[in-house]
Amino acid sequence: AQSVTQPDIHITVSEGASLELRCNYSYGATPYLFWYVQSPGQGLQLLLKYFSGDTLVQGIKGFEAEFKRSQSSFNLRKPSVHWSDAAEYFCAVGAMDYGGSQGNLIFGKGTKLSVKP
Amino acid sequence: SQTIHQWPATLVQPVGSPLSLECTVEGTSNPNLYWYRQAAGRGLQLLFYSVGIGQISSEVPQNLSASRPQDRQFILSSKKLLLSDSGFYLCAWSGTSTKAFFGQGTRLTVV
Numbered sequence: 001a002q003s004v005t006q007p008d009i010h011i012t013v014s015e016g017a018s019l020e021l022r023c024n025y026s027y028g029a030t031p032y033l034f035w036y037v038q039s040p041g042q043g044l045q046l047l048l049k050y051f052s053g054d055t056l057v058q059g060i061k062g063f064e065a066e067f068k069r070s071q072s073s074f075n076l077r078k079p080s081v082h083w084s085d086a087a088e089y090f091c092a093v094g095a096m097d098y099g100g101s102q103g104n105l106i107f108g109k110g111t112k113l114s115v116k117p
Numbered sequence: 118s119q120t121i122h123q124w125p126a127t128l129v130q131p132v133g134s135p136l137s138l139e140c141t142v143e144g145t146s147n148p149n150l151y152w153y154r155q156a157a158g159r160g161l162q163l164l165f166y167s168v169g170i171g172q173i174s175s176e177v178p179q180n181l182s183a184s185r186p187q188d189r190q191f192i193l194s195s196k197k198l199l200l201s202d203s204g205f206y207l208c209a210w211s212g213t214s215t216k217a218f219f220g221q222g223t224r225l226t227v228v
Binding site for chain 1: 155161163207209211219222
């Protein structure tokens with residue numbers, strides 16, 4: 001079955017410390033992978049996406065993620081966390097059908113990030 | 118517990134026909150509600166969000182409209198579909214301090 005797992009429900013890091021949020025997926029087709037961030041009461045914002053090519057993807061706000069096919073993982077990283085990074089983070093996987101029609105998205109349940117001063 | 122229902126899961130409509138996608142939420146009151154679309158080669162794009170009955174904010178100009186006739190009901194509509202309206206539409210809700218919860222999505226194909 002297709003699924004996305006974010007094993008950490010809640011993570012707390014100190015400001016300035018490094019961050020890694022885990023995401024594992026199970027998907028039969030070639031995956032397209034996304035990380036989104038949601039601040040309280042706000043909509044989703046796309047941080048980065050992976051479709052093909054270089055497996056290390058750079059996103060906005062200093063985030064990056066690495067696609068590891070052998071581990072079915074797409075972990076999100078940031079070298080130095082800022083207090084404004086406190087939010088909920090969602091990993092998602094989808095597939096684009098042949099011919100460019102739209103594919104469905106499957107979301108993980110999210111990881112809440114808290115940042116200590 | 119809270120649940121979100123979105124239907125239909127799949128829809129094929131001719132160009133020029135109307136559209137109505139419905140999303141309802143159970144188990145919570147006064148949620149923030151969202152409609153997203155996944156565009157080709159891109160991530161989710163926020164189309165509309167609502168913080169209350171009759172309050173709709175549009176993020177991008179388009180051929181679509183949204184309405185919130187009841188607290189936990191959010192409807193995405195079009196009077197005349199275009200080919201470019203094809204895509205995957207996702208409804209979501211959140212509280213003021215809670216994460217987002219997603220519907221199952223609707224794959225719309227306009228032919």
